[in-house]
Every structure is written in structure tokens, then in C-alpha cells.
Amino acid sequence: MTTANIYLKYVEMNDAAALLDIKLRNRDFFQPFEPIRDESHYTLEGQQKDLTNCMVSLQNDQAYTFGIHLSENDELIGRIALTGVARGPFQNANLGYFIDQKHNGNGYATTAVSLCVKKAFTEFGLHRIQAGVMPKNLPSIRVLEKAAFRQEGLAKAYLKINGAWEDHFLYAITAEDKE
Numbered sequence: 001m002t003t004a005n006i007y008l009k010y011v012e013m014n015d016a017a018a019l020l021d022i023k024l025r026n027r028d029f030f031q032p033f034e035p036i037r038d039e040s041h042y043t044l045e046g047q048q049k050d051l052t053n054c055m056v057s058l059q060n061d062q063a064y065t066f067g068i069h070l071s072e073n074d075e076l077i078g079r080i081a082l083t084g085v086a087r088g089p090f091q092n093a094n095l096g097y098f099i100d101q102k103h104n105g106n107g108y109a110t111t112a113v114s115l116c117v118k119k120a121f122t123e124f125g126l127h128r129i130q131a132g133v134m135p136k137n138l139p140s141i142r143v144l145e146k147a148a149f150r151q152e153g154l155a156k157a158y159l160k161i162n163g164a165w166e167d168h169f170l171y172a173i174t175a176e177d178k179e
Contacts, residue, residue: 001039003021003047004071004145005071005072005106005107005108005111006068006069006070006071006077006108006111006112006115007069007071007115008066008067008069008080008112008115008119009066009067009069010064010065010066010067010115011051011054011055011065011066011067012050012051012067013051013052013055013163015051015067015076016044016047016048016051017044017047018075018076019047019050019051019067019076019079020046021042022045022076022077022078022098022100023041023042023047024042024058024149025100025101025102026098026100026101029101030098031162032136032161032162033099033134033137033140033161033162034161034162035159035160035161035162036162036163038093046103046164047077048081051136052092054081057083062083062084063081063082063083063084063085063093064078064082064083064085064093064116064119064120064124065073065079065080065081065082065083066080066081066112066116068080068097068098068099068108068112069078070103075101077100077103077108078098078099078103078108078109078112079097079098080095080096080097080099080112080113080116080125081095081096081097082094082095082116082120082124082126082129083096085103085106085124085126087148089126090125090127090128091125091126091127092127092128092129092130093120093128093129093130094125094129094130094131094132095113095116095117095129095130095131097109097112097113097116097143097170099112104139106156109139109140109143110142110143110147112148113143113144114127114148116129117129117147117173117178121175121178126175127174127175127176128172128175129172129173130152130171130172131144131149131170131171131172132155132158132159132168132170132171132172133168133169133171134166134167134168134169134170135154135167135169141169141171144171145171147173148170148173148177148178149171149172149173150171150177151169151170151171152170152171152172153169153170154167154168154170155167155168155169155170156167
């Protein structure tokens with residue numbers, strides 16, 4: 001899927017070096033909002049392992065992971081994923097994303113979320129997408145709200161982020177919201 005500014009493309013093994021570069025340059029920026037990761041995560045082999053897991057999850061209809069690319073030069077600037085895909089009566093997935101700090105404030109995250117949600121509903125047959133965001137992560141809250149997600153509640157001590165159990169606001173959007 002493409003807009004004038006960005007497009008989403010399934011991650012591939014040849015994205016490992018670019019993803020590693022983003023992770024290394026943004027390590028301090030991302031850390032307050034991520035789990036503490038083993039040092040191997042910050043290696044080419046670590047990124048290749050993650051990408052292998054993404055591809056296996058795609059084949060098994062468990063997750064859909066996309067690179068976020070600039071349309072003007074194909075630069076990889078982030079990643080967005082639908083994970084924990086649940087079929088049957090739920091038809092749900094969890095949304096997660098990150099954008100290189102140098103590209104923040106350009107609306108790319110909001111556009112990527114909107115594109116990903118559209119794919120979820122029109123191509124993958126999902127009915128509901130949910131996302132958890134820490135209350136202090138105001139930029140991510142703005143992204144979700146601009147992409148028409150609604151806040152549904154607060155999950156106490158929801159995820160272990162940066163070494164501490166953090167509360168998260170739960171946001172969601174359903175296919176009916178996009179009709």
C-alpha cells in the first residue's frame with residue numbers, strides 16, 4: 001500500500017542492515033517504550049533472527065510485519081506489525097510500530113497505522129485491531145487517535161517496559177469504524 005509520502009512493504013531479510021541502523025541510532029530514544037533487550041538484538045544476526053521470525057509468523061497467519069518506506073527514495077524509516085493474530089470469532093490483532101526519530105513529526109506514523117489498518121480489514125479479514133500505549137507516550141497516543149482508534153480503558157501493569165511493569169491505555173478500532 002502506498003500514499004504520496006510512504007508505502008508499506010513486507011519485511012525481507014535484506015532489510016536487516018537498515019533495521020539495525022535504525023535500532024542503533026534510536027536506541028536511547030526507543031528504550032523508554034520498549035522491553036529491555038539482549039545485546040544480541042543490536043547485531044545484524046539479531047535483526048536477521050527477528051526477520052526470520054516475522055516471515056515464519058506471516059506464513060502461519062500469526063503476524064504481518066511491514067517496513068515503512070519513504071516513497072521518494074525507498075528509505076526504510078520504521079516498522080509496523082500486526083501480531084498475535086487471533087482467528088475464529090475474534091478476528092483480532094495487536095498493532096505495534098516505530099519510526100526513526102529523525103522522521104518524527106511528519107505524519108508518517110499516522111499514515112502507516114491507517115494503511116496497516118486498511119490492509120487488516122480489507123486483505124486479511126480482521127475485524128478488530130488493538131494497541132496498548134503507555135500514558136506517558138503522548139506522541140503515540142496522538143498517532144492512534146488521529147488514525148481513529150478509540151481509547152477503551154487502562155490496563156494496570158500491562159507490559160514490562162524498560163525493566164518496569166507499566167500501565168497501558170488500550171486503544172482499538174473495528175471494521176465498522178472504517179465503514
